Amino acid sequence: MTGERRAPRHGQRGQGGRRPAPRKQGPRKPPVTDPARRAALDVLRAVTDRDAYANLVLPELLRQRRITGRDAALATELTYGTARAAGLLDAVLGRCVDRPLDTVDTPVRDALRLGAYQLLRTRIPTHAAVASTVDLVREEAGSRVAGFANAVLRRVSEKDERQWLDELEADTADPLARIALRTSHPRWIARAFAEALGDSGDELRAALEADDARPAVHLLAKPGVVSADELAAITGGDVAPYSPYGVHLPPGGGDLAESEALAEGIATVQDEGSQLVAVAATSAPLTDGPDERWLDLCAGPGGKTVVLGSLAQVSGATVDAVEVAEHRARLVREVTDDLPVTVHVADGRDPGLDPGYDRILVDAPCSGLGALRRRPEARWRKQPGDIAELTRLQGELLASAYRLVRPGGVVTYVVCSPHLAETEGIVVEAARRGGAEILDARPLFPDVPDLGDGPFVQLWPHRHGTDAMFCAVTRKR
Numbered sequence: 001m002t003g004e005r006r007a008p009r010h011g012q013r014g015q016g017g018r019r020p021a022p023r024k025q026g027p028r029k030p031p032v033t034d035p036a037r038r039a040a041l042d043v044l045r046a047v048t049d050r051d052a053y054a055n056l057v058l059p060e061l062l063r064q065r066r067i068t069g070r071d072a073a074l075a076t077e078l079t080y081g082t083a084r085a086a087g088l089l090d091a092v093l094g095r096c097v098d099r100p101l102d103t104v105d106t107p108v109r110d111a112l113r114l115g116a117y118q119l120l121r122t123r124i125p126t127h128a129a130v131a132s133t134v135d136l137v138r139e140e141a142g143s144r145v146a147g148f149a150n151a152v153l154r155r156v157s158e159k160d161e162r163q164w165l166d167e168l169e170a171d172t173a174d175p176l177a178r179i180a181l182r183t184s185h186p187r188w189i190a191r192a193f194a195e196a197l198g199d200s201g202d203e204l205r206a207a208l209e210a211d212d213a214r215p216a217v218h219l220l221a222k223p224g225v226v227s228a229d230e231l232a233a234i235t236g237g238d239v240a241p242y243s244p245y246g247v248h249l250p251p252g253g254g255d256l257a258e259s260e261a262l263a264e265g266i267a268t269v270q271d272e273g274s275q276l277v278a279v280a281a282t283s284a285p286l287t288d289g290p291d292e293r294w295l296d297l298c299a300g301p302g303g304k305t306v307v308l309g310s311l312a313q314v315s316g317a318t319v320d321a322v323e324v325a326e327h328r329a330r331l332v333r334e335v336t337d338d339l340p341v342t343v344h345v346a347d348g349r350d351p352g353l354d355p356g357y358d359r360i361l362v363d364a365p366c367s368g369l370g371a372l373r374r375r376p377e378a379r380w381r382k383q384p385g386d387i388a389e390l391t392r393l394q395g396e397l398l399a400s401a402y403r404l405v406r407p408g409g410v411v412t413y414v415v416c417s418p419h420l421a422e423t424e425g426i427v428v429e430a431a432r433r434g435g436a437e438i439l440d441a442r443p444l445f446p447d448v449p450d451l452g453d454g455p456f457v458q459l460w461p462h463r464h465g466t467d468a469m470f471c472a473v474t475r476k477r
């Protein structure tokens with residue numbers, strides 16, 4: 001590995017024969033790196049060391065350090081971009097480090113990822129990407145390791161992303177592994193998408209690419225409180241294409257924490273796909289009987305309960321909201337305190353409520369493979385083995401819903417995942433055992449195109465601009 005000399009910066013001495021300055025003792029110098037990259041690295045380290053969520057840590061850290069404007073935008077782009085692309089970046093770095101990458105200390109590895117991301121996926125000039133990363137490594141680990149980082153990143157910079165991909169792809173004949181590499185997804189997730197789409201070519205690539213792009217923030221205009229048109233005018237966003245209550249904020253559209261609409265409680269942050277499935281749950285056709293008692297069996301933190309509660313208020317119904325985790329139940333209470341919603345801390349598999357509900361929503365705990373675009377690091381943290389445990393719980397929750405719904409009542413099953421084991425694999429068997437018929441869900445999504453052959457609805461980022469929500473509507477016989 002060869003190191004390259006750089007122009008001296010920040011008080012470094014050149015190597016032109018002058019005596020090096022004596023090494024200073026005493027307190028460490030304050031960091032010299034720019035605040036955006038420092039913030040990005042600190043968040044990436046929190047993700048690695050503490051299993052933190054980048055999208056929760058970053059906004060807080062920007063606020064604490066009063067990082068705003070262009071610096072905040074750069075920190076956001078670098079943090080989320082690096083976290084999303086970690087698999088590809090590691091593959092490239094693995095070619096540029098002369099020992100196994102996992103033997104490199106994690107702070108240094110995180111910094112190398114950050115540097116490699118800038119080199120491969122941004123227009124930041126090479127010298128700036130390398131020098132700023134080397135500064136970070138120097139702060140983290142001293143000058144010797146900084147020299148190592150410099151050498152590694154110089155190697156990374158010898159090729160652009162396309163050339164690296166060509167080189168890495170040449171090592172595998174597996175088309176799925178290639179697509180996964182190009183779109184920065186683990187292979188098992190690419191496979192799950194392929195199976196759900198019934199396609200492992202162009203459409204799969206489009207789905208994974210859309211899943212790799214940073215999504216717009218979607219708002220829910222609280223039904224009965226403010227219209228989507230009004231909310232769009234207040235926030236400067238656009239009325240959503242499909243949800244009657246949706247607004248899309250422009251990319252980088254301001255600090256959400258400062259949004260008056262959120263502070264006043266007239267809007268909440270909610271993906272348009274989540275809005276659509278919640279509306280579908282309230283509009284699925286019942287057979288005979290009343291339409292008054294609704295149940296949200298997995299309610300926390302209450303996003304869909306707000307939709308159910310608001311529409312229940314309009315139609316004169318009431319909602320019982322069940323959530324097993326006390327702290328999440330508290331969140332449901334907070335967002336529904338002005339709605340006809342009663343929150344119960346209970347296990348949805350046996351919540352101790354009287355049966356006879358007209359409508360039940362089972363928004364089951366799931367792998368979240370459908371919302372990876374909103375959780376940058378999640379794709380590298382999840383494991384295929386997570387699915388089996390979830391499917392057992394999903395089946396048990398749905399079975400409980402069939403015990404609680406009245407004949408002719410509707411159970412809507414939703415997961416934010418396209419994984420077939422969590423979607424069709426659960427519903428077909430549970431509905432059969434629960435004595436329910438599966439309805440065509442597509443008419444409950446009016447004007448939404450490309451819904452396939454039914455009866456289930458699977459939304460997709462590349463088709464609908466939503467998270468990949470799955471929705472099955474069933475009716476008890």
Ligand SMILES: C[S@@+](CC[C@H](N)C(=O)[O-])C[C@H]1O[C@@H](n2cnc3c(N)ncnc32)[C@H](O)[C@@H]1O
Pocket residue numbers: 274297298299300301302303304305322323324325328346347348349363364365366
């Ligand atoms: C996908 S989230 C629901 C999201 C929510 N419906 C919303 O729109 O904000 C699943 C929720 O189910 C809860 N949960 C997990 N196991 C449960 C159980 N056995 N009974 C009830 N709730 C459960 C989790 O704590 C989590 O809050």
